[in-house]
Amino acid sequence: MTGFVDVHDMARWVRSRGIGPVLRGLMDAIEADFQRWQGFERTPRIASHTPFGVIELMPTSDGETYGFKYVNGHPSNPARGFQTVTAFGVLADVHNGYPTFLAEMTLLTALRTAATSAMVAGHLARPDSTTMAMIGTGSQAEFQAMAFRERLGIRSLRVWDTDPDAIAKFARNLLPRGFELHVAASGADAAEGADIITTCTADKAQARVLESVDVAPGTHVNAIGGDCPGKTELDPEILIRGRVFVEHEPQTRIEGELQQMPEDFVPVEFWRVLAGDTSGRSAADEVTVFDSVGFAIEDFSALRYLRDDVTGTDFAQRIDLVAEPDDPKDLFGFIGAYSPVV
Amino acid sequence: MTGFVDVHDMARWVRSRGIGPVLRGLMDAIEADFQRWQGFERTPRIASHTPFGVIELMPTSDGETYGFKYVNGHPSNPARGFQTVTAFGVLADVHNGYPTFLAEMTLLTALRTAATSAMVAGHLARPDSTTMAMIGTGSQAEFQAMAFRERLGIRSLRVWDTDPDAIAKFARNLLPRGFELHVAASGADAAEGADIITTCTADKAQARVLESVDVAPGTHVNAIGGDCPGKTELDPEILIRGRVFVEHEPQTRIEGELQQMPEDFVPVEFWRVLAGDTSGRSAADEVTVFDSVGFAIEDFSALRYLRDDVTGTDFAQRIDLVAEPDDPKDLFGFIGAYSPVV
Incomplete structure (x- = not known):
């Protein structure tokens, strides 16, 4: 099963931990990952541009954990009652490629962007x-x-x-x-x-x-x-x-x-x-x-910080995102054998 | 809310519709999208290679709908009790960038790969x-x-x-x-x-x-x-x-x-x-x-076929993936105002 933090649980988590402590935790996590920057895969994000805005995928990996964020940017959205930026992100285990964690990142991106700015300013201002x-x-x-x-x-x-x-x-x-x-x-x-x-x-x-x-x-x-x-x-x-x-x-x-x-x-x-x-x-x-x-590494840091903090708590649900047949070569039999729990 | 088809519901859907009809439906959907191939964004997938295997993101868009698939390929997985390939996919509205549909694609990829092969062979064999x-x-x-x-x-x-x-x-x-x-x-x-x-x-x-x-x-x-x-x-x-x-x-x-x-x-x-x-x-x-x-377009076709068939049925759940504050500029207030339903 894959861990999942939805919008409601993300908001509850921030309120419960306190926005100050969450921002401090994110700054520490992001700073630690900037310190090992050269150990990450670094590729520019993959963008799909249209006259409406942009949809982007931002992947990275530290060789043990892979992460990516889906994020859009639509400047005219607020005038139509939508968010300019919405996002969600995923972590996966590099060793077997299984996605292990999914989270809303509209709120988390807002937090990590601010945490990155303040962490950097802490060194430059x-x-x-x-x-x-x-x-x-x-x-x-x-x-x-x-x-x-x-x-x-x-x-x-x-x-x-x-x-x-x-x-x-x-x-x-x-x-x-x-x-x-x-x-x-x-x-x-x-x-x-x-x-x-x-x-x-x-x-x-x-x-x-x-x-x-x-x-x-x-x-x-x-x-x-x-x-x-x-x-x-x-x-x-x-x-x-x-x-x-x-x-x-x-x-x-x-x-x-x-x-x-x-x-x-x-x-x-x-x-x-x-x-x-x-x-x-x-x-x-x-x-x-x-x-x-x-940059993708900031999202990676934020997702890992969140995952580590919510795993085992009621801020994370578990969803059935990865098929796991008993015989990994028997995906076809799996469809037939799958017992509906209803 | 975002539509969601998990592994259990995907298997139920295939059993309920019948694997033959599902494959025929996918062949038609994929053939129709091959017919308008030049109307799609076509970029090679973005791969993260390690000695264990590969994790890939495969995006495309037809200008109205954006889709991408996350997929891994780990040849040594079956020997360790894991699937070689697991996948999930997402559709989004291009006009506002919101993700609208999430589905497991380990099973769906197996189906679309076979549907693509047979559709092509129908023209070449x-x-x-x-x-x-x-x-x-x-x-x-x-x-x-x-x-x-x-x-x-x-x-x-x-x-x-x-x-x-x-x-x-x-x-x-x-x-x-x-x-x-x-x-x-x-x-x-x-x-x-x-x-x-x-x-x-x-x-x-x-x-x-x-x-x-x-x-x-x-x-x-x-x-x-x-x-x-x-x-x-x-x-x-x-x-x-x-x-x-x-x-x-x-x-x-x-x-x-x-x-x-x-x-x-x-x-x-x-x-x-x-x-x-x-x-x-x-x-x-x-x-x-x-x-x-x-190729990403095949996944796009498969996801759209699935979405159109399951929307409004009990094969699709709804998940809370996109924050939607009443005032789209007030994400901060949204965290505080969010009432826990519990």
Whole structure:
């Protein structure tokens, strides 16, 4: 039988464990896997693009466990009452190829994306950071805020979105949790005085939601909304001024802010910072940029963390996904012999 | 909610509908999709190879529906009590990216593989074929026999396998179904007098389970066991003598018998026969070869056929795989608001 965590159980699990502890657990799991980055299979995701959006498969393996995520990205979905991003993921045993664990990942992706951003910022942002600007307050925004508070103690937020309802939703969710909120009048206004700037907008276009002139020296830019071909958020000048860190360069070149840069523009793969191959931030006035598009290893880490935490608890069901005839060569007899339990 | 057919329900469905009608339905669905082959996204599957075996993702889309299959291939599995191949598949709506249907595909893959072979043989084998040789009587063998009987009326089988238990299993399953069975002493013996030869062995090696000298003029060779890099079954002379038909040439070149042939050896993609671009069999003494590795479109056809047949019946369950908050931008609030039903 295959373990299964559905949406209802995922929400129960997060509420029961607490979103803070879950985010911390995910940060530790993701950081540990970034530390052994070179031990993973790393392939750019396999994308199916249409005018509506994109559907992607993101596989990876560490040689013992295989994992993949199914995820879509449909920018016009919210206007039609659907999620922009939905996802589910699977783990399998490499030794026999059997899928062992299936989980919803719409919620889990929101959590792992925020955990990755905050873990990376923990190494790149100035340690005395207190204020974060957030340009874009959609589905991902509260998760980012919670994760940055867990990792860097950020409590002061300067937020902006073109959709006032999205800002109202953000405030409704986070004010009760003790955040100090400044609703800005524009992206530039949000960025003013921020130590960290998170850009997370949904428009599938080459946009400029943040101009270089609005990025003060010493800022860490957490750019997560530019995550598919044709979709960027930053004034390219920011990338030239700053040191740019990415997950997996070949994928970021296709999907991230790197799309705007020439071939010979060389970013730093972030795992190298953890490996001690290169420094993170090198000066208090340096601009650092995390050009994040999300990578399969982060989903792998999140799925394993979830699986290890829920196995044997009532947060996981068991489903009958793999046929297991007594004689493995007798699949045909299995159909006939299978007794309906009804 | 997402439709879900588990192993138990899949077996019940096949028994309830009857394996013959299910195979006929699958042949029609697969043939219809081969007829609109050029309308599908066609990418070689994404494989993760290890010394144990391979895990693959096989996506495709017709622009309205997206589908993919997860499938493993582990030749040493049966010796350890596991299936060589297990699989599951998913359909999704392209317009919003939501997964709509999940099904076990270990059984369904066995059915679709046989349906594809027989559908293709219906166009390539001599219409007066009565006898089929089967080299390899593992999990797939009975499905092949049943499908060839449905499509071509084949009732006489000449079978060979290096594992006597596999032959005994095959005989146990098919003798009650009215087949005439000759257990051969070797592959060559099996091939003698056969109109069609199906090779379906599991060894992950460059093997030669069928020599050209044993293939009589006019034979149709249904070569389905050579289906991953490093794994072939045929004496390459057979490919030179015969006309070779494939599913998707770029994938077959990596995984099929084509691995043995030089770059300039040109096979025929089978959809062209259905499109009237090229002839199938051109003479009664021609050798035709279907170098089949399995392709994502066949899984897509099978999943859609299954979905259409089970939707609204008790063969399909519904699972809670996609988070659907009332406000699609309020995923964070959704976690808190989600009322445990318990």
